[in-house]
Amino acid sequence: MKVAQGLIGKYLVHKSAEGTTMGKIVESEAYMGPDDRAAHSYGGRRTKRTEIMFGTGGYSYVFAIHGRYAFNVVASTADKPQAVLIRALEPVVGLDLMSKRRNREVQNQKDLINLTNGPSKLCMAMGIDMSLYGADLLDDTIFITQPSKKEVFETVSTPRINVDYAGEARCYPRRFLIKDNEFVSKARFSSSCSI
DNA sequence: GGCCGGATACCG
DNA sequence: GGTATCCGGCCA
Numbered sequence: 682m683k684v685a686q687g688l689i690g691k692y693l694v695h696k697s698a699e700g701t702t703m704g705k706i707v708e709s710e711a712y713m714g715p716d717d718r719a720a721h722s723y724g725g726r727r728t729k730r731t732e733i734m735f736g737t738g739g740y741s742y743v744f745a746i747h748g749r750y751a752f753n754v755v756a757s758t759a760d761k762p763q764a765v766l767i768r769a770l771e772p773v774v775g776l777d778l779m780s781k782r783r784n785r786e787v788q789n790q791k792d793l794i795n796l797t798n799g800p801s802k803l804c805m806a807m808g809i810d811m812s813l814y815g816a817d818l819l820d821d822t823i824f825i826t827q828p829s830k831k832e833v834f835e836t837v838s839t840p841r842i843n844v845d846y847a848g849e850a851r852c853y854p855r856r857f858l859i860k861d862n863e864f865v866s867k868a869r870f871s872s873s874c875s876i
Numbered sequence: 877g878g879c880c881g882g883a884t885a886c887c888g
Numbered sequence: 889g890g891t892a893t894c895c896g897g898c899c900a
Contacts (some may be wrong), residue, residue, distance in 0.1 A: 710883070720882075730896055747884045748893025766883055799886050811895085843883060868884095 684738070684756040685765040686857050687710035688825065689836050693770060695807045695823045700778045702807050704797055705751030705828070708840045708858040708865045711756075714763040719847035719855075722762035733815050734762035741816040741823060744808060749801035752809050754818065754825070768842070770797040770855070771808070779806035790863075800865045809861040835860040840870035 692772075694703045712720035713732075721744070722731050733742050734755050742753040742764050753764040772779055772793060779796050780787045783806050787793050797803040804810070809823070818824050838854040845851050852874035858865045 711881075721883080726897095728897070744883085745893095745895040746882055748895085749884055750894085751883060753883090768883085792882090799884070805885095841883075 682711045682713065682855065684763075685709045685755065685855070686836060688765060688767070689857050689859060690828065690832060690834060692773060692826045693767065693807065694774075694815075694829060695809065695822075696821065699777055699782075699808060702778055703773045704803065704807065705772045705773055705864075706767055706769075706825075707771050708767075708856070710766040710768055710857070711845075711855040712753075712766065712875060713855070714757075714761045717847075717853075718850040719841060719844040720763070723763075725762070725838035727762070734764055735760065736871055737869070739761075739818050741809075741813050741818055743804075743811055744849050745815045747802070747813065750804040750810055751800040752807075752813075756845070760836045766800060767803065768805075768868075769798050769858070769864055769866045772796050772867065777837035778808075782806055782808055794864055798864055799868070800866075816871045831870050834862070840874045842868040842870055845871050846851075 687707050688709050715725045722734050738756045739756040742755050753766045756763045797806045836861045839856045840852045841856045
């Protein structure tokens with residue numbers, strides 16, 4: 682939770698053979714582990730897929746969803762399997778490469794926003810796939826860094842996206858985003874949550 | 877070994 | 889709103 686909030690405003694960098702891409706994290710979601718019905722590690726479920734969450738934090742958890750990928754930062758402490766899903770970025774470095782990987786021209790601000798305003802979109806743009814599962818985020822291939830100068834913004838929280846199956850947990854305010862930022866995803870949380 | 881469903885995206 | 893698309897989970 683704290684990690685999810687803390688990641689807002691930080692920069693995600695991926696150095697690949699094709700080049701370097703970097704984006705500012707503007708939207709994240711916390712998945713709190715065994716007690717969180719929305720989490721892949723709910724009930725302590727430990728499988729090949731969730732294995733990486735059963736260690737210490739600071740690793741990459743990539744999983745396939747609907748034929749695409751989503752990127753998470755493992756935030757586990759004391760063997761509590763938790764992770765933070767990165768839902769949207771603001772492109773900062775390597776815009777041409779992002780555009781190429783997304784197979785989409787960028788001609789205006791709207792196109793630019795469309796490059797990384799969703800969990801799988803940002804994976805495509807950043808060149809993140811299953812080969813980065815378990816990557817150490819302290820290495821220099823894929824990592825998180827602070828902006829060089831302090832940026833001022835307000836973080837707000839909402840329920841998470843597309844977790845209707847999670848019972849009451851679907852409404853917990855575990856999604857964080859930068860207030861009024863145009864690069865956050867368009868997705869809406871369940872309308873059955875009163876917020 | 878096969879089926880199914882999902883923390884999605886895109887197009888019409 | 890319908891469909892494409894990739895993997896892991898889970899059951900046979």
